[in-house]
Amino acid sequence: MALDQRSKYLRRRIIETLNAVRRGHVGAALSLVEILRVLYDDVLHYDINNPKWPQRDRCILSKGHGCLALYVVLVDKGFFAQEELWKFCESDGILGGHPEIKVPGVEASTGSLGHGFPIGVGFALNAKYEKVDYRTFVVIGDGECNEGSIWEAAMCASKHRLDNLIVIVDHNQYQSYGPTCGVLNLEPFAEKWKAFGFAVEEVDGHDVGAMRSVLGRVPLQANKPTVIICHTLKGKGIRCTEGNLKWHHKSGISDEEIQQLYEALEVS
Amino acid sequence: MRKMCLEMVYELAQKDERVFFIGSDLGVGTLQKFKNEMPERFFMEGISEANIIGMAAGLAMEGKIPYVNTIATFLTRRCFEQVVVDLGLHNLNVRLLGNGGGLVYAPLGPTHEAIDDLAILRTIPNMTVIAPCDANEMHRAMLQTLDYQGPIYLRVAKGNDPIVSRDDIAFKIGKALLMSPGSDALILTTGTTLRMGLEASAILKKRGLEVGVVHVPTIKPLDKRTLLECMEKIPIVVTIEEHSVIGGLGGAVAEIMAEANFSSAKYFKRVGIPDVFPDQYGSQASLMEYFGITTENVVSIIHRFNQSEKSQQIFEQEFVK
Numbered sequence A: 001m002a003l004d005q006r007s008k009y010l011r012r013r014i015i016e017t018l019n020a021v022r023r024g025h026v027g028a029a030l031s032l033v034e035i036l037r038v039l040y041d042d043v044l045h046y047d048i049n050n051p052k053w054p055q056r057d058r059c060i061l062s063k064g065h066g067c068l069a070l071y072v073v074l075v076d077k078g079f080f081a082q083e084e085l086w087k088f089c090e091s092d093g094i095l096g097g098h099p100e101i102k103v104p105g106v107e108a109s110t111g112s113l114g115h116g117f118p119i120g121v122g123f124a125l126n127a128k129y130e131k132v133d134y135r136t137f138v139v140i141g142d143g144e145c146n147e148g149s150i151w152e153a154a155m156c157a158s159k160h161r162l163d164n165l166i167v168i169v170d171h172n173q174y175q176s177y178g179p180t181c182g183v184l185n186l187e188p189f190a191e192k193w194k195a196f197g198f199a200v201e202e203v204d205g206h207d208v209g210a211m212r213s214v215l216g217r218v219p220l221q222a223n224k225p226t227v228i229i230c231h232t233l234k235g236k237g238i239r240c241t242e243g244n245l246k247w248h249h250k251s252g253i254s255d256e257e258i259q260q261l262y263e264a265l266e267v268s
Numbered sequence B: 001m002r003k004m005c006l007e008m009v010y011e012l013a014q015k016d017e018r019v020f021f022i023g024s025d026l027g028v029g030t031l032q033k034f035k036n037e038m039p040e041r042f043f044m045e046g047i048s049e050a051n052i053i054g055m056a057a058g059l060a061m062e063g064k065i066p067y068v069n070t071i072a073t074f075l076t077r078r079c080f081e082q083v084v085v086d087l088g089l090h091n092l093n094v095r096l097l098g099n100g101g102g103l104v105y106a107p108l109g110p111t112h113e114a115i116d117d118l119a120i121l122r123t124i125p126n127m128t129v130i131a132p133c134d135a136n137e138m139h140r141a142m143l144q145t146l147d148y149q150g151p152i153y154l155r156v157a158k159g160n161d162p163i164v165s166r167d168d169i170a171f172k173i174g175k176a177l178l179m180s181p182g183s184d185a186l187i188l189t190t191g192t193t194l195r196m197g198l199e200a201s202a203i204l205k206k207r208g209l210e211v212g213v214v215h216v217p218t219i220k221p222l223d224k225r226t227l228l229e230c231m232e233k234i235p236i237v238v239t240i241e242e243h244s245v246i247g248g249l250g251g252a253v254a255e256i257m258a259e260a261n262f263s264s265a266k267y268f269k270r271v272g273i274p275d276v277f278p279d280q281y282g283s284q285a286s287l288m289e290y291f292g293i294t295t296e297n298v299v300s301i302i303h304r305f306n307q308s309e310k311s312q313q314i315f316e317q318e319f320v321k
Helices: A005-021 A026-030 A033-043 A064-077 A082-087 A116-130 A148-159 A189-195 A208-215 A255-267 B002-015 B032-037 B049-061 B072-078 B080-089 B117-122 B135-143 B191-206 B224-231 B249-258 B284-290 B295-305 B309-319
Strands: A058-061 A136-141 A165-171 A199-204 A226-231 B019-023 B042-044 B065-071 B095-099 B128-130 B152-156 B177-180 B185-189 B211-215 B218-220 B236-244 B267-273
Touching: A005 A026, A005 A033, A005 A064, A005 A082, A005 A255, A026 A064, A033 A058, A033 A064, A033 A136, A033 A165, A033 A208, A058 A064, A058 A116, A064 A082, A064 A136, A116 A136, A116 A148, A116 A165, A116 B049, A116 B080, A148 A165, A148 B049, A189 A199, A189 A226, A199 A208, A208 A226, B002 B019, B002 B032, B002 B065, B002 B095, B002 B135, B002 B152, B019 B049, B049 B065, B049 B072, B049 B080, B065 B072, B072 B080, B072 B095, B072 B117, B072 B152, B117 B128, B117 B152, B117 B218, B117 B236, B117 B249, B135 B152, B177 B191, B185 B191, B185 B224, B185 B249, B185 B295, B191 B211, B191 B236, B191 B295, B211 B224, B218 B249, B224 B249, B236 B249, B236 B295, B249 B267, B267 B295, B295 B309
Parallel strands: A058 A136, A136 A165, A165 A226, A199 A226, B019 B042, B019 B065, B065 B095, B095 B152, B128 B152, B185 B211, B185 B236, B236 B267
Antiparallel strands: B128 B218, B177 B211
């Protein structure tokens, strides 16, 4: 699916950050852009002047290594100054290779996979207990679904009928070593979530209109947690990074490679 | 102690709506009164410790104080990374209640024996680690868990442990408690080993030795100031713990002693479980004896190190087989 100007703009910001620091989980960030864009543009309720506003929707990037996409979206929304991007992973910056709660707009420190979802269960249980209507969105990766804690949390969310909890899977089909189907096969993936008691919908995770539509209808079903399986492409939008595991995490990115990223983005 | 611990969770929940209880798969009827009266704050979430810790973290981030209870090995070893990242890194007010600290579950074997809980939790920044000696001290400790910043691990002993703590010595999280002074030797205890420390001190007193006892219910943060003050002029220091000699009370005390640069040398001995997995079943008491965590062994060690003629004679007569 062709990218619109805003999707290209956000990816350009990711490349600008890479240009400054020359490292990062590139593929995992690029597959996430539309998911985070739609969440922060169209779905989440928040107040950039009061990031801890009690009524805000909570959003946890459980696949914390995709943080470059989150950071550019949070800057775009005004949570913190863009200068922080140029200090990504630097000793005087607040932005690390995985998001931490010291960053305005970040709800939980993540990075070790399988942690954000159980924390989201706690958020959602609290909302039920307090009878408040904030929603909790947890963005997880498909490789992250190798973790047993994901399925422990899924059972728990289902048991408590957490229809205020929406799990979004960035199903880009790849993890560090190779295709998810080869490393640890998740299929039948949607059926698994159904069996765990979730209301399930699958969507093209780069189709902004379709994403808006489905995320505008959550929860999909009363008394059930929702999972949206977003079919995405690792490295989406830049030909040389798409499905290319060399870009899962890359350091020492050269001037030439930065130039290639910019050029490939323009023709995508 | 376990009964007191859970009763306190109920009491605290009655007076403070921030208190939640999360168990894994505890015995039938556990905290039934809590469940009946405050069902919306009672959770029994199954054998899923990783999720439980994360869930507790989420609730704590929302201002709640979850008390999480299961068998100590599962609460420490199984979900160690969740405890580190979700609770430690976020510095959250979650209280971990670890059943069967030490050798309580001797008949059930090494998977259930928490011989390393104090050591592994002590490595986590922001974590507080407490091992009360009896039900009364558990009561005092639990009262202080409501308004205390950061995660706390409370080691829960078997139950029906003799009451050896004293009402007139104020318990405070982070404080070592001087139970009795003495200039010939100093015994440092944690958890239920206070009983042995007091017994050893009484036996040695009859034999003319003044042996002090300092109880260290809070292993972390360690009350370095009190401990160093008490140890300064004492020639013999013995630690007793129902725990591996690596990284628990003995390890923590050894660390501060090594950096203390005392003016005179000291004899120092850690009494605890050596660096092995328990290879016998039996009872808690029989395993304690097997590993030499006994009053008799403490008495023997102090006699051995004490340079008086009388002590040396006693040591030769009573302890050299």
